[in-house]
Amino acid sequence: MASVSSFRDVIANMYYNDLFDELSEYIEDNPDKLESNSYHVQSPDEAALSDFDIITIDITDSPGNSILFDVIVSAEIEIAETVRRNRETDGIEQWFRISCRADLDDGIQNFQINSVSIYNKYRESKLGRLSEYLVPIIEKEQFDNVATEFLNEFCPEALSTPMPIPVDEVVKRMGLKVKEIQLTKHFTIFGQIVFGDCTIEYYDRNERTYKPLEVSRGTILVDPNVYFMRNIGCMNNTIIHECVHWYKHRKYHELVKTYNSDALLISCRVNETTKYKQQWTPEDWMEWHANGIAPRILMPRSMTIKKIEELIKKNELLFGTYDRLNIMENVVYELADFFQVSRIAAKIRMLDLGYKEVEGVYTYVDDHFISNYSFKADSLHKNQTYSISLSDSFFEYYANPEFAKIIDSGNFIYVDGHYVINDSKYIKKLENGSIDLTDYAKLHVDECCLLFDLKLNKASKMDIVVYLDSIMFRKATPDYNRVPTFNPDKHNMEVFNRSEELKKFHEEFVEEGQHLSRTTQTFSQAVYGHIKRKGYNKVVFIEKTLLSGKTYDRIKNNELNNPTLETVVAICIGLELSPTYSEEILRLAGYTLNNTPQQLAYKKLIHSYRGHSIYECNEVLEALGLSPLCAKAYKEMIS
Template sequence: MNYYYDPKSFVPINVYRDNYDEVAEDFLKKYCPEALTMPMAVPIFDIARKKIQLTVIDTEQLSENRDVLGTIAFFDGQIEVYDPGTKGTIAFDVKRGTVLIDCTINNEGRENNTMAHECVHWFIHRNYFSNLRKKAVDSDIAFRCPVRGFNGNDDLSRDEERMENQARGIAPRILMPKITTKIKLQELFVAHSYSTENPNRIAVLTDIVDELAMFFRVSKESAKYRMVDLGFMSYEDSLEIYNYDNNGAFEWDADTHPLTVKSSDRPLTRRINMGNAFYEYSKNEQFRETLQRGRFRYVENAFVIDNEKYVYKNDDGELRLTPYARQHPEECTLIFTYTINLDFGSAGKVPSNMMGLLTRVETSSKKLPKYTHNVQNDLVIENAATFKEEFEKKYARFVATTKTFSQRAAEHMAAQKWNATIFAERTQLEPNNYYRIMRNETNHPSVETVLAICIGLQLSSMEREELLALAGHKLQNSPKHFAYSLIFDTYKIMSVHDFNAAYASLEIEPSGKLPLRTA
């Protein structure tokens, strides 16, 4: 048949339930013409791999609840898969033309139907995704195909619904072509001497369903609905055969929706803005502990291992990701899972009388990146630990020191050949502070004074902690001090002005800014 596509979206607009068999026939004419003349099990996995040249992966679990059976990628990118070990999702790198079949499917018929379903998307829906990619590079890269619908709550377009319904309707018709399935059914009805007057006719129909499913290597539910579709069984009779709460209807034009993976708004991300990073740093002890080890830098909106292999300084003194880091983000950057944050106003928590009823109340919500220990992050942390020799040397020196704050600060300044003028310029403190330190007269300065000196000296997080401790301070669990730690632990702050700009971007108490020396 001729296919007509919407000129704006490139969705096929003349593919309906009435001509699903024609589309299935077109597919088989191209990839398995013998299945149109002789009853046979369609080798759908061989077709996908050898004739369509798709890469098929069946080693991953695609969702926690096992409600996603298959995914097909139309462009290179990452698709989330479920990790039973960490009970969370992780990113899985895929190339264009990759199909993932859920590894927990334990029924050959469902596997075959899922594979046929993804092949339909590739056969008639590729143009839709190509068109999206031309409009925006961060557009959808894949279809994730769930077992059933999502109660109409998904933010999906009518185009996406239409394409998913087309794939659901066409897939089983590829596996059981109209003409050859009729031939096989006629053989089975004769072999079983079927009669509508037979008091055991439901049992006979059940046997025919079983044999049809076994022959075409489809699920029993799919075989049953194909018999109804071709007029070999009444709908009323079908309700008495393998009626698993209509669980098989997903293969036959059920009112369901796809779940698309959007690279700009997917459940996993390596990018996080400073505001969200501060929120997570303040609330998540695991995330804080990871960053306080001093092994990561915040570079280009990502937390990257602080090593020259992954981070370099450009001619303007700004930190940038190396080409290697851009090509191997899974090796050096932390990953975050998007979670829904519900805002119930000043209460700060879900009211007890609303527990379990969140879908029935009006709340404002937004997606926030959340850090968790999972397989990918653990691997990155292990990799960061391989660069820890310098860190451990500094830590040993920190533990062993018995000097005062002024003595230790003076050592740092002498090593960098500072004088009073350089001190004032780099720290934005008055020059007389320099002389007091050199005379060992300043041993209990304020937190802000210590931080200004650390910034001017470009000290590491460990060296900062050392000077703070010698001055009698320890950063506390307050928004201001959380901000200080986050900026110091992950930013490459070049000046007090840089520090204040980063602090201001977090929009918390203004008093946390470091004082600037008047000209």
């Protein structure tokens, strides 16, 4: 929709004369009630309205199609009084509150003015307010209350005993119906709710073209090919999402119909909004409402807590009270199955209800689920996480000197969404050459992993977002609006000190000390020494570094003594050199990494992404919008 007229504009256009006449009569009948600050007219005995402007409209929701609203106006008034036979006149400005009501049914009907009074700005605001576009003003903290109101009306039995919401029955009780149909060619819309009889277009997959379809008021259109929010959620969530629109947003559409008769449905798109809150349209706010309230309807607060506690007790008997990882994993799985929602939705609901331990299961980071992990319950406070996406960690590395210092120590390595102490107790090499957390580390991330505070993301466009502020897409935490931020607190300093102690006994540390004690004359000699130490031949060198055979020959013959920075970094990453080795190789080549984005990325890859192949490192660089290492060879290898 290109533009949206507010309720204020509609009232001004349709009922200006009615408001003028009522206000004029009040002013003429009550000149002594005016708050005159005129120097010439102290006690007016006559007053007349010249003109007025609508400042704002306070709108209160009410059952059915009716609404109550107060029109706040600034009036220009001519006042007069007789003093000792002299007639004194002046002009003043006065604010008034004009209380009205109307019905919304195919436009605005039965408009009437109930009262006029002097405006009191200290008057308490009413509950159940609507915005100037007739969209309910609902804070996130009120979502559970709205969900309870909804269930009280359409499924009260779900508030007395834990049960999966009978979605089909709820739809029937609301007087709605559901139709499954492919809405778009590329699955960009997951659902629609129709507010008036109309003709829509759907995509015919067999004929590969859009076709018209007549649909009636109160129809929920669902694309069965599209799961809610990019495969996160389920059909039940989609249907209830549309039910929330019908429950809370019909008045907005009645308003829109007064100037746009074609606006008869809401289309709910797969892609979330990426605008600042201040730029949100009424439709953005309505999507936020539906995204936030629908999961709370499917999992009512008190009944969900009751079911969670039941499942925890059951699984404690099965696994023992100390096996929290398996307990929480099973609880999420069974909770999702019971309420017929996705596992991600079940996990987010548990987090929202204060079950911190569930943070370690079904965590989605950098486009994949990481391994489940556990920790001591008291080690994690609200708005904290042990997981961080690689992109978030890069931004934190650039912005936070304390975090950069920790990472540059070489004591930590990024593995499976965590920054873990670089020690064989916590990390292991897999047969395919990649690295992973040990089983011990997965059960004790509080012992070996850095912790991050979730703080407001001032740079984020997602100022207010979907349920629990987002639906965990490509993030390590369920919250777009807060980002993981490193804080050198007691926990992180204890983990760092533990890493320092382990480093002293690390076998590689001892080996490095012995190796670096040797006299190294040139860059080529140092690199070739590492190649022999690793037991690599020419073929392996080319594969791991993406450098040419000619480069290998020049290194072997001690002829490559003025390499490019890109070549040096490719060698450090390809040969999986430790930070200590890498810094020595860079020094011999005459380089010190600076603070440009490209070189900061090199520095972080060397210090905390060791063990990952040059291909994985190039994927990181490209994701950050930076140039990959050995770009030509890399493109040839992946094409």
